[in-house]
Amino acid sequence: MNANVTELVVFALLFLAVSVMGFVAAKWRRPENIESLHEWGLGGRNFGSWITWFLVGGDLYTAYTFVAVPALVFGAGALGFYALPYTVVVYPLVFLVLARMWSVSHVHGFVTPADFVRARFGSPTLALIIAITGLVATMPYIALQLVGIEAVLKTMGITGHLPIIIAFAILAAYTYQSGLRAPALIAFVKDTLIYIVILAAVIYIPAKLGGWGSIFDLAKAKFAASPAPGDGITLNANNQLQYVTLAFGSALALFLYPHSLTGVLASKNRGVIKRNMAALPAYSFLLGLIALLGFMAIAAGTKGVVGANGKVDNNTIIPALFDQMFPDWFAGVAYAAIGIGALVPAAIMSIAAANLFTRNIYREYLRKDATDAEEARVSKLVSLVVKVGAVLCILLLDPQFSIDLQLIGGVIILQTLPSVGLGLYTRWFHKGGLIAGWVAGMSAGIWMLYMVPNPANGKAHFGGSAFGLSNLGIDTKMTIYAGFLALAVNLIVAALGTLVFRALKVADGPDVTSREDYFADEGDPKVKDLDLAASH
Numbered sequence: 276m277n278a279n280v281t282e283l284v285v286f287a288l289l290f291l292a293v294s295v296m297g298f299v300a301a302k303w304r305r306p307e308n309i310e311s312l313h314e315w316g317l318g319g320r321n322f323g324s325w326i327t328w329f330l331v332g333g334d335l336y337t338a339y340t341f342v343a344v345p346a347l348v349f350g351a352g353a354l355g356f357y358a359l360p361y362t363v364v365v366y367p368l369v370f371l372v373l374a375r376m377w378s379v380s381h382v383h384g385f386v387t388p389a390d391f392v393r394a395r396f397g398s399p400t401l402a403l404i405i406a407i408t409g410l411v412a413t414m415p416y417i418a419l420q421l422v423g424i425e426a427v428l429k430t431m432g433i434t435g436h437l438p439i440i441i442a443f444a445i446l447a448a449y450t451y452q453s454g455l456r457a458p459a460l461i462a463f464v465k466d467t468l469i470y471i472v473i474l475a476a477v478i479y480i481p482a483k484l485g486g487w488g489s490i491f492d493l494a495k496a497k498f499a500a501s502p503a504p505g506d507g508i509t510l511n512a513n514n515q516l517q518y519v520t521l522a523f524g525s526a527l528a529l530f531l532y533p534h535s536l537t538g539v540l541a542s543k544n545r546g547v548i549k550r551n552m553a554a555l556p557a558y559s560f561l562l563g564l565i566a567l568l569g570f571m572a573i574a575a576g577t578k579g580v581v582g583a584n585g586k587v588d589n590n591t592i593i594p595a596l597f598d599q600m601f602p603d604w605f606a607g608v609a610y611a612a613i614g615i616g617a618l619v620p621a622a623i624m625s626i627a628a629a630n631l632f633t634r635n636i637y638r639e640y641l642r643k644d645a646t647d648a649e650e651a652r653v654s655k656l657v658s659l660v661v662k663v664g665a666v667l668c669i670l671l672l673d674p675q676f677s678i679d680l681q682l683i684g685g686v687i688i689l690q691t692l693p694s695v696g697l698g699l700y701t702r703w704f705h706k707g708g709l710i711a712g713w714v715a716g717m718s719a720g721i722w723m724l725y726m727v728p729n730p731a732n733g734k735a736h737f738g739g740s741a742f743g744l745s746n747l748g749i750d751t752k753m754t755i756y757a758g759f760l761a762l763a764v765n766l767i768v769a770a771l772g773t774l775v776f777r778a779l780k781v782a783d784g785p786d787v788t789s790r791e792d793y794f795a796d797e798g799d800p801k802v803k804d805l806d807l808a809a810s811h
Contacts, residue, residue: 282431282598285607286614289468290442293461293615297449297622300456311647312386315454316630316654318541320381324550326459330623331538331551333462335362335529336558337416338423338617340565341469346589348569349577352498352507354514356566357522362559365526370552373530374545375699375793381540382792382801387627388536388695389635395698397784398706399639404713405691406635409533410661412688413628416532417665420617420624422590427610429580430594440666442614443621447662450622451655455541458622465619468612470561472597476609477564480571480600490574497573508570513752517741520756528685528758531695533627534620544797572596621662629658683724686740686758690716693769699793706784708772716765723757 301309309315322330340358348355376391385391388409393402421439428438449457481487495508510518529535542548572592577599580591597609633654638645645653694709704712726746729738741754776783795801 279431279598279603279606281603282607282610283433285604286427286431286610289608289611290614293464293618294445294449296460296464297446297453297457297618300449300460301453303453303456303460309454310651312630312633312650312654313384315651316386316626317537318455318459320541321543322459322541322547323543324547327538327542327547327551328554329462329466330455330459330541331535332555332558333458333465333616333619334534334538334623335555335620336469336562336616337620338420338613340562341613341616342423342426342590342593343419344562344566345569345572346592348566349572349592350506350569350589352494353510354506354518354521355569356563357518357525359559359563359566361522361525361529362562363556364523365529366552366556368526369530370549372696372699373536373539373548373552376536377539377542377545377548378795378802379699379788379792382795383788386540387533387631387634388531388691389631392694392698393635393639394787395702396694396704396706396709397786398710401694401706401710401713401784402635402639404710405694406631408687408691408713408717409631410628412684413533413624414661414664415684416534417621417624417628417661420621421665423617424614426580426588426590427594427613429582429588430591430598431610436666442618443662443666446618446621447625447659450625450658454655455537455623455626458619458626459541461615461622462619465612465615468608469616472609472612473561473564475601475605476568476571476597480568480575480596483600484571484574490570493574494570514741514754517754517756520759521740524689524756524759524762525685527692527696527762528689531688531691532624532684533631534624537623537627537630546796568593568596571600575599621665625658625661625665626654628661629654629656632657683737683740686720686724686761687717689758689762690720690765692762693766702786703773704769705773705776705781707776707781708769708774711772712765712767712769715768716761719764720757720761723760727757 304319304321313320344355344358346355376388379385379391383390383394385394387406389402389406392405393399396402421443424442425439428434481490484490491508498507501507530539539548542551569592572595575596577592577596579587579589579595582588594610594613597606601609633650637653638650642649690713693704693712697704723742723746724740725736727738727740727742728735740757742757742760744751744753744755792801
């Protein structure tokens with residue numbers, strides 16, 4: 276496949292422009308000293324409503340949104356729309372939870388969710404578990420952004436891993452220099468491009484394909500001829516439970532990711548968070564339009580790019596649709612939107628993962644007396660290592676559907692909900708019970724993921740997150756989201772473990788937070804110049 280010069284030039288120019296913005300961001304809202312996690316890793320904790328809206332939106336709606344969701348709709352039909360209800364229900368769910376996390380973090384100087392767990396339950400071991408879980412779950416999510424860029428490059432006729440390495444090297448350089456300010460500034464460009472491309476796509480492409488009625492008819496005909504029992508333009512008895520549990524489980528998981536909390540903790544007050552939780556559902560409308568691209572690709576007869584293994588790469592379906600339907604120059608703009616849509620979350624994720632390592636592993640176990648500057652320096656270096664890990668992740672896992680990466684990460688991060696999510700509201704759980712619950716839930720989740728095959732690409736294991744209830748001895752073809760069941764196991768074991776530890780009078784850890792800490796706001800005497808040692 277020959278490279279399309281026009282597309283490549285437009286893509287490269289826009290990519291270069293945001294890279295320059297990434298380096299310039301170091302001077303944007305520049306503090307006297309950026310050498311601390313509060314400045315480098317959280318942008319000075321002083322972002323207002325607009326910056327937070329673009330930052331959190333740019334963080335949550337990633338290359339996965341553009342590439343994986345419509346690719347799933349293209350391949351499986353209605354199940355791919357699970358992303359729509361989950362982004363509708365997530366904001367009411369986390370509206371008050373995140374405000375409480377902001378308050379207690381600003382009172383005690385927490386940078387990561389593991390910082391909070393360490394203080395709330397008085398257990399370095401539990402905090403370490405939460406930190407490692409966050410790191411492991413974030414790795415495939417960063418790799419997912421790589422998939423998005425790779426899909427665009429393949430569609431433009433660029434093969435090999437060198438362009439990806441160059442793109443991530445540039446990302447690593449400006450993230451190292453500017454910290455969270457880089458993705459915060461670039462997010463403005465990313466979101467603007469995405470809105471332009473999607474609105475153009477849902478008006479222009481259907482007009483060329485004979486209207487929405489024709490698009491849905493052709494999609495329905497394709498799925499009617501499909502041998503797969505779960506595929507279809509509407510849900511059926513086999514996948515309805517999977518759809519509901521996947522949407523709900525994904526909603527619970529979304530703000531447990533360290534990078535999601537990073538954007539929230541960078542806000543300057545509780546009001547900013549509440550306004551954003553009310554306004555962010557606007558992205559859900561955009562997500563619905565993006566999902567419909569999968570049906571458009573069916574109607575257009577789009578063929579994905581054939582990979583080196585001789586099989587069609589499903590991740591290239593939407594870039595191939597843009598290449599097929601748009602003029603070359605605008606296809607280049609669309610590709611840049613996907614590429615930049617990968618850079619913003621990848622930067623935030625690598626920062627969040629680095630902060631976890633620095634705060635909850637390096638400082639807790641290796642250098643308890645680390646200075647602010649030393650913390651920032653270690654985080655910068657670890658953010659580079661994390662990006663290398665993401666590249667290795669994509670090379671080792673090599674998924675047919677890139678969405679598998681995010682779903683696996685979701686099952687893993689859900690196991691932190693009892694400690695982080697419920698911990699914001701209750702201290703009832705014993706630290707030993709929470710550790711036992713995590714072990715049980717994680718074991719169950721990994722086993723269920725191992726048992727999921729993917730016939731489409733010949734995988735016998737780790738083929739997705741749709742766990743067949745038949746594996747539990749139930750005579751049915753129904754599937755359920757593996758993360759939902761794993762979380763149920765976690766909660767049951769944590770509750771039973773708590774009762775046992777309390778009955779045995781096993782000492783619990785001290786809680787250094789107080790009720791008032793969870794309601795403090797900007798201007799409150801407790802929300803002072805943050806003391807890095809406060810949480811230790």
